[in-house]
Amino acid sequence: MDFEKLKISDRKIIVGIDFGTTYSGVAWAETQRPDRRVAVTVWPISKAAPEGESSDKVPTKLRYNGSNVEWGFSIPVTAPSDEIIEWFKLDLDPSLQSMGTAVTTAASRGGRNVDRLVTDYMSALGEHLMYTLREKLSESVVKNTSLEFVVTVPAIWSDLAKDKTRQACQRAAGLSTTKSPIHMISEPEAAAIYALHGLDPHGLKVGDSFVICDAGGGTVDLISYTITNLKPILEVQEATPGTGALCGSSFLNMRFAKFLRAKLGRADGFDDEVLADAMEKFEKTIKRQFTLNAKDDDTYIIPVGGLANNKELGISRGRYSLKASDLRVIFEPVVQEVIKLVKDQIASSKVPIKAVLLVGGFGASNYLKERLRGAINSSIQIMQPPNAWLAVVHGAVMKGLAQSAPDQLTLVRVQNRRARKHYGTEWRVRYDEKLHGATMRNKKHWCGLDGCWKVYTMEWFIKKGDSVSENEPFFTSFVWTGPVSQGRIKKVKMDIYSDRTARNAPMARDDNVGLLCHVEADVGHIPEDLLNRRKGNDGQMYYELNCKIEAVYLSASTQYTLLYNGQRYNSVTAEYV
Template sequence: MTSSRPFNPNDYPVVIGIDFGTTFSGCSYSFVHNDEVVDIVKWPKQNNNVYPKTPTLNFYQGSSNQMAHWGNAARLEMLRPTARNSVLLKQYKLYLDENIAKDLPPLPNGLTIVDAIADYLHAFHEHVVSELRKGFARNYGQHQFRYCLTVPAMWSDRAKSTMREAAIKAGLIEENDHRDRLMLISEPEAAALYCEKKCEQYNLGHNDQFMICDAGGGTVDLIVFRIDERSGRKLKEWTKGHGQSCGSVFLDRRMRKLLKKKFKEYLSSIPASAFETMMDTFVDLIKPQFDGVEDQFISLPAAMNLESLNNPAIGLEDGTLCISAAELKQEVFEPVIKEVLALIEDQLMKAGSMQAIFLVGGFGSSNYLFDRVMEDFGSRVGLVAVPPRCELAVVRGAVYFGLNPRIVTTRIPRYWYGIDTTTSFEEGIDPPNYKIVRADGSVRCDNRFSVYVWRGRPLDIDNCMSKDFFAYYPHHTTCTLYAADTEEQPRYITSPGVRKVANFTIPMPELTGVMEGEKVDLSIKMYFGEVELRVEGKKTQAQNEVK
């Protein structure tokens, strides 16, 4: 994406933060001249006024690929008898986690993941704009809005690129807008900015370290930050964050499995709508409040069509199903919670010491998760806390980032980044089939991974990585950027765990006095400290050939 003029933040007096979530999505905004953050709390077909987000759901009628309803309306539409052969698309954000996506079936109705996200974001954004126009933002046009979109820190560059593509297709910005009009920020980093704003009540100061455990519907992301007060209050990412797909939807999946096990002899006669009603009771009432001590009760819907309302073997009495706290812990909560605790332990070991752990996100507000984190880490960390409105921490933090993108000064890359080069061949180490003998007699090794960014090594946001190479005049230099999340530095672009990120071309300028086929030295610079990559090239001295 290019723009003919430099980016001017003053052209965009309204900053909009969007948290596109696995199960729920939210939006907040602020005016640049007044950093008060306002939440969008009214959503179409809202079934209550308590939760300030809307479900991430798409409804497609029959086999159509045109979205008919979204959010709460999609959920309600699916309950109609006419929706029997229609599609309710949910939890599709998980398709951007490449570790999970490979095991997921193709999306229905011929949809791509870009289509699905763009359909939802288009309708979501239209509602947001209509809400803004009801308030003080009515004085501004949509061309004056700047956006900050949150993404899981564990996502690959390809997944982030897909999110940007979907946002453009949804009409948030135009293809030819300056790319800084749409900023991406990792969800735990956004949550850290929100918690940092609340730090005065937690008494955290210079060089103190705190962990963000952003537990959402699909993913749980963790990063440790250190507070730097040497020149204003800034944040430094202190550990190479970690995350995985072990959010609260995995509690739902385990609960559904438990209910199916209990009602296995009735499954053929229970309508799907009755099962969903029981699941709604779990999601809305049991999951947030479960404390690991009290047994839980689900009133069976009339549509269950059971011959008897009593079955002591499964805990059914007078139409009410009793599930013991012990069974819920063992079958539903503990397997998922243990994954979260292992992630926290890993970050704590890397950081060495910690003054606070903040639990944020919808799952972060779980009483049972808080109790288990306190049980395991309360004696080792000064403070375990759930900040106010923790389910809005990410989206509010996204707005803070939009207002001040330079508050985080250091980030730690989760990948090795490098390009494909040829270097000196080492006998006995490099594969014989990678050997190239040049016309001048030099022996080179093909497919070498030339590192630009070291995984886990801190990078300032303005950091520029530069390497010298040569090419042959007048050919343009075409490079492919590769990434790897392996523990060891990869030696070849073909090594296990190495994936292609992008192709880019650096044009060769017209050079006076240079003959065709003559070697030209050049330098390639890449800027990795921000969320998205920037590449530059210029003529210089070199030793390695760019392929």
């Protein structure tokens, strides 16, 4: 590909941000050199030392020290554990809270809500990114090249949680100062773009299907893809709606901490500092080394400095011997949940699966890979692509490059996705005894405009499992009415509902149909003479606007546009609830 054909004005720096539960990653590429994706691997240890720690990712942690916001590696190792705020990403989607995930304490937060925490963290991350870009590319290149951001979010998150992430990024000082577009992509789709591109092209055939299992710190997301085209670029489509749950590796950390407190919590000298050192050893070494082949009496050394020798407890010279049999007990419930998710995804795909691609930090676990290998059909390969921990952030950059120059820079294209739930609106229709029956009889009401009984029913414009494409918008036609006597119409409002249950889409709204978002369009600038009016059955004059809402469903967001009288009104705002 001749990347130099890109006009100077089209050149951009594409930045991918993988905002994770336990660790976050950043990578970038220039559109004229898209094959050179660069991950940020050097992080600050203080305001005065912006290049003090080398790591592929940075901890998703905050500490408020007076007026200073410390983050990642800049939080001193001696900081009291109750001042460190971590795992706060999970609080963006309260609907998924389970397994004791509310792990941040009110004391350490100091009354700060999750939106403030995410904004502060993204600000720090963004400021370090800008420092890094200036160091690598020069001040003038960064100043004169436009930036675009692609931020990843779990696919299983609610639309509200995804929207809150986008808003936090827009507020973040390190990102907002550039006034750059911020795009969203689901984590498993980003991982899929990276992982599928890295497969041996000679071993791929049209019709081959793969499950991508993106196992991160907090969430495990799964999507199945079927190859629809190999050349000139790899094209895939989703084989079934994605699934997922909160069962990432942070739950191993929680189980390990609980285990250690139960074993050593009463030993003299055991405190938060001892636990923090032990957790670091577990996170960085033991969790990643543990394999299925380990014998029950194999031991792993945990530092417990300051604890007296205790043969009964297994403490000697400030070290605790953790048995493989104990590790198995810590791992199994979490691994079992991932295995169930993979099995269910394979079953729901209804197509032969060639391989499961494990990506994400937890996806790199040898124990998880081997347990999965023994739990599913032996004809299905279990693969761990190289750099699995960075798969999501590299995939985000690849997606951003493709968006900036689709003809030149697309490497893997997701043609179609599968809707994860029913999407629809609620409108009044003429009451029909045969159609609506006795169950809706008490909900009918009189319409003065049309002079008849009407009821509210659901109009589903997308059903769960439907194929949706970025290139094919969905349209919903509706008539917006209002008495002229109440003043001119200034806003057209629509409520979008969703139903995530496995049932067929219901005729009327019930407790399982939840409000997804309010869509509001400002039509105050439309001249009065362009607003249609007609006389109602009751003799009153009514506005009657024949409108359409256009909805484009992207990887992790939705764009709404109002169409009226052949005009497009992009003044549509969507407020998620």
